[in-house]
Amino acid sequence: MSRRLAVAVVGLGIGRNHLQAYQALPDQFEIKAVCDLDRAKGDAAKTDFGAGAAITDYAALLAMPGLDIVDICTPPNTHRALIEQALAAGLHVICEKPLTGSMADLEAIAVAAKKARGTLSPIFQYRFGSGLQKLKLLQEKGLCGKPYLSTIETSWRREADYYEVPWRGKWATELGGCCVSQAIHAHDMLCYVNGPVKNVFAHLTTRVNPIEVEDCAAVSVQMANGSLATLAVTMGATEELSRLRFMFEHLTVESRSTHPYRIGDDPWHFKGRTPAIEEKIASLLAGFKPSAESFAGQFARIHAAITGGTALPVTIDDARASLALITAIYHSAETGTAVALPIAASHPKYANWMPAARRW
Ligand SMILES: NC(=O)c1ccc[n+]([C@@H]2O[C@H](COP(=O)([O-])OP(=O)(O)OC[C@H]3O[C@@H](n4cnc5c(N)ncnc54)[C@H](O)[C@@H]3O)[C@@H](O)[C@H]2O)c1
Structure with a gap:
C-alpha cells in the first residue's frame, strides 16, 4: 500500500468540501489539522472531520512536524503569500482558484515552486x-x-x-x-x-x-x-x-x-x-x-503523483492559461479591442488585470 499523506486544510468555507473529499480517501490521506482565523470554524471542522488539531496561526501550522500537504482555501487575495510560505516550508501545496491575481504574481509563484521541494497543485476539480x-x-x-x-x-x-x-x-x-x-x-x-x-x-x-x-x-x-x-x-x-x-x-x-x-x-x-x-x-x-470525481478525483490523482513521482493532474501551466484568459478578457472589455495571447511581461495588464476604468 502506498504512503498516506498528512494534509492540513486552511480556510473552512469550501475547505469543508475538501475535508469531505479527504475523508472519502482514508487510505491516501490523514487529516492532520484544520486552520482558520475563526476559531469556532476550526473547532467545528476538527470535530466534524476528525482532524488531529485545529489551529488559528498559519505559521504554527507550517511548523507542525509530519505535515506533507497544505491545502489553501482562503479568499483569493491571500493565496500568493500563503502559497509562498508553504513552499518555503518544504511542503506540498494545493490551492483553490484563482491561484492568484495577476500574471506577474503567477510567475513569481512559478519561480518559488521550481525551487521548492514540494509540488504545487492549483484546484480545477x-x-x-x-x-x-x-x-x-x-x-x-x-x-x-x-x-x-x-x-x-x-x-x-x-x-x-x-x-x-x-x-x-x-x-x-x-x-x-x-x-x-x-x-x-x-x-x-x-x-x-x-x-x-x-x-x-x-x-x-x-x-x-x-x-x-x-x-x-x-x-x-x-x-x-x-x-x-x-x-x-x-x-x-x-x-x-x-x-x-x-x-x-x-x-x-x-x-x-x-x-x-x-x-x-x-x-x-x-x-x-x-x-x-x-x-x-x-x-x-x-x-x-x-474513477473518483470532483475534489476527491483531483486529490486521489495528486496522491498518486506525489507518491509515485508522476505528473500532477493540474499544473501551474494550467493556472497560467486560466489567468492569461482572465487578463485578456478584462483588457478587451476595458479597451474595446481584441486581445492576443499569450500575455507577455510587457503587456500593460501583466502586473494587474484590474481595469483602470470600468467601461460597462
Ligand atoms: N473550487 C470550487 O468549486 C470553489 C467553490 C467555492 C469557493 N472556491 C474558492 O475557495 C476560496 C475560498 O472561498 P470560500 O467561499 O470558501 O470563502 P469563505 O469566506 O467562505 O471561507 C474562507 C475562510 O478562510 C478563512 N481565512 C481567511 N484568511 C485566512 C488565513 N490567513 N488563515 C487562515 N484562515 C483564513 C476565513 O476566516 C474563512 O473562514 C476562494 O478562492 C474561492 O474562489 C472554490
Whole structure:
C-alpha cells in the first residue's frame, strides 16, 4: 500500500468540501489539522472531520512536524503569500482558484515552486467528472477529428446574501467577478479539451447585483488550435445551468449533467457523424473505467503523483492559461479591442488585470 499523506486544510468555507473529499480517501490521506482565523470554524471542522488539531496561526501550522500537504482555501487575495510560505516550508501545496491575481504574481509563484521541494497543485476539480474524462479518452484515441466550435455556458445565480461575505464582489479581495470566480471552471474545461486561447474579444457588464466586479460576460474566442469558442456567463439565471458543447469533425459532445456545479460528471452525450463512428464511440466508451470525481478525483490523482513521482493532474501551466484568459478578457472589455495571447511581461495588464476604468 502506498504512503498516506498528512494534509492540513486552511480556510473552512469550501475547505469543508475538501475535508469531505479527504475523508472519502482514508487510505491516501490523514487529516492532520484544520486552520482558520475563526476559531469556532476550526473547532467545528476538527470535530466534524476528525482532524488531529485545529489551529488559528498559519505559521504554527507550517511548523507542525509530519505535515506533507497544505491545502489553501482562503479568499483569493491571500493565496500568493500563503502559497509562498508553504513552499518555503518544504511542503506540498494545493490551492483553490484563482491561484492568484495577476500574471506577474503567477510567475513569481512559478519561480518559488521550481525551487521548492514540494509540488504545487492549483484546484480545477471539475475536470475529473466522468463525462469529461470520456471525451478525453475519445480525444486520446484520435476519434474527434478537427475541432470546429465550442459553446460554454455558465448560467448561475448569486444574490445579496452571497455578497454579504465581505471579500466577495470587490476587486481588491475577490480579484474579479464571474470570469474569475464562477466561470473559471468551465473556461478551464475548454482549455483542457482544446488547448490554449489565441485571441479574445469580451463584453462585460454588472447588472444583477450592486457589486464592483462584472456579473455577466459574453466573450468571443479563437483557440490556438484554430477552432472558435463562445463563453456566456451570468450570475442572474433563475434556473441554474452549466453546459459545454464541443463540435468536432467526427462528433458533437454535450454535457448534460443537470447539476450546475458538477458539469464534468455524467451524463454526457456523444453523437458521431456516421453509424461507423457511433459504433467506435460505443465500443471505446464500453471500456471506460470511472474513477473518483470532483475534489476527491483531483486529490486521489495528486496522491498518486506525489507518491509515485508522476505528473500532477493540474499544473501551474494550467493556472497560467486560466489567468492569461482572465487578463485578456478584462483588457478587451476595458479597451474595446481584441486581445492576443499569450500575455507577455510587457503587456500593460501583466502586473494587474484590474481595469483602470470600468467601461460597462
Ligand atoms: N473550487 C470550487 O468549486 C470553489 C467553490 C467555492 C469557493 N472556491 C474558492 O475557495 C476560496 C475560498 O472561498 P470560500 O467561499 O470558501 O470563502 P469563505 O469566506 O467562505 O471561507 C474562507 C475562510 O478562510 C478563512 N481565512 C481567511 N484568511 C485566512 C488565513 N490567513 N488563515 C487562515 N484562515 C483564513 C476565513 O476566516 C474563512 O473562514 C476562494 O478562492 C474561492 O474562489 C472554490
